């Protein structure tokens with residue numbers, strides 16, 4: 523494109539070493555830091571791009587940094603490389619008070635000695651720079667900014683950082699677009715871009731279409747014949763103005779003592795519509811016994827790892843395992859299932875209702891802790907249904923006193939709505955549904971133990987129910 527800007531850049535040697543002591547302290551405190559509970563032992567620089575040279579007023583670096591961490595029992599193999607994180611580091615002589623919450627620290631050594639570094643997404647100029655780069659399809663060093671040529675981006679939209687607790691970080695531009703910057707990044711096709719692009723091509727109105735995206739190219743390893751797969755770093759999509767997410771709405775109705783049945787049914791229909799569009803847009807496969815066995819093995823392995831990490835699971839382990847063996851038994855009898863691309867981490871917080879009452883689904887990244895290849899595998903659609911059923915249970919158990927009947931009504935309405943739009947009711951496959959609900963509840967136990975220990979009783983209550991439901 524004629525308007526594309528290409529800029530080659532260099533970064534000062536010793537940059538990461540100068541930031542090292544500050545990042546060791548700051549990174550583990552971020553909500554999106556995936557390696558909670560394991561001390562950071564050092565960093566490796568994957569890529570550094572100087573977006574603004576550090577003048578007296580402002581400097582800006584885009585960094586991809588690998589965090590090496592101490593390996594504790596139950597947290598993976600010692601030879602695993604550390605996770606790679608995307609950081610946008612601002613550099614100033616001193617921080618104005620409005621940027622105080624963004625402080626990373628004061629640099630005492632190396633090329634930035636004497637400067638203050640901070641999380642630059644809080645700042646207007648760096649956020650402007652990202653939108654402008656996307657708009658103009660810039661190439662800056664190894665960073666490539668792409669956009670759908672059929673979608674307009676107006677210049678000068680005012681940015682604001684989303685302050686909600688997130689697995690990633692998002693900036694809203696003028697209530698028109700939202701840019702999600704992925705924090706823990708892995709090379710390869712990212713479903714958070716791949717699936718919304720496929721759905722946009724399939725004319726599915728339930729998912730905001732990607733308008734632009736940014737990637738980091740990688741040098742191929744010496745002697746390799748194929749180019750190395752890039753890192754997907756961020757996706758810009760239309761902002762659903764005035765939207766409320768399903769979690770907020772559900773809690774609001776619970777607080778008023780109101781039902782959520784009509785919304786749950788609408789959510790079931792919306793989920794089914796997205797599934798139908800995904801099945802049209804991307805390949806579907808049939809799962810026989812050998813594929814089912816692999817899936818069941820995965821569920822069992824995740825259970826064993828979770829039991830190891832969270833001792834409160836131990837008394838329920840054999841009941842939970844029975845949910846997986848029951849599925850394996852069905853497959854051994856010759857039962858098969860259709861699998862397709864799914865959302866992978868569907869819950870009420872991933873559903874947005876517009877002021878007109880329309881539901882959209884967002885965040886197709888899948889469960890961030892799982893390997894990319896696994897997240898991109900075709901799976902039975904019941905997986906997403908199970909995620910939503912768990913979410914109604916979460917909402918009903920997050921209030922005092924808990925409202926399990928409220929959740930039961932929502933769960934039934936959601937499945938009915940799904941059946942209306944998909945032509946098949948997920949409840950007609952109870953063994954598959956129980957296996958997926960169990961897998962999800964186990965994931966949630968681990969997630970809460972790592973990120974929000976005070977929430978642990980919520981999935982543990984479900985674990986008790988699911989473990990007991992297979993016992994005769």
Ligand SMILES: Nc1ncnc2c1ncn2[C@@H]1O[C@H](COP(=O)(O)OP(=O)(O)O)[C@@H](O)[C@H]1O
Nearest residue numbers: 688689690691692700730760761762765884885
């Ligand atoms: N297209 C959108 N329109 C309006 N709000 C959005 C949109 N996409 C995301 N959001 C808001 O941003 C939050 C985080 O987005 P999400 O994709 O779930 O990120 P994460 O992976 O970090 O959880 C959502 O809970 C929602 O409130």
Ligand SMILES: O=P(O)(O)O[C@H]1O[C@H](CO)[C@@H](O[C@H]2O[C@H](CO)[C@@H](O)[C@H](O)[C@H]2O)[C@H](O)[C@H]1O
Nearest residue numbers: 688689769867869870871889912913916966969
């Ligand atoms: O950050 P993501 O939205 O991608 O998802 C992660 O965080 C979620 C919590 O914010 C977590 O969801 C769990 O808690 C929700 C209530 O806060 C509940 O509605 C979900 O059903 C429950 O799974 C999600 O599992 C995790 O991947």
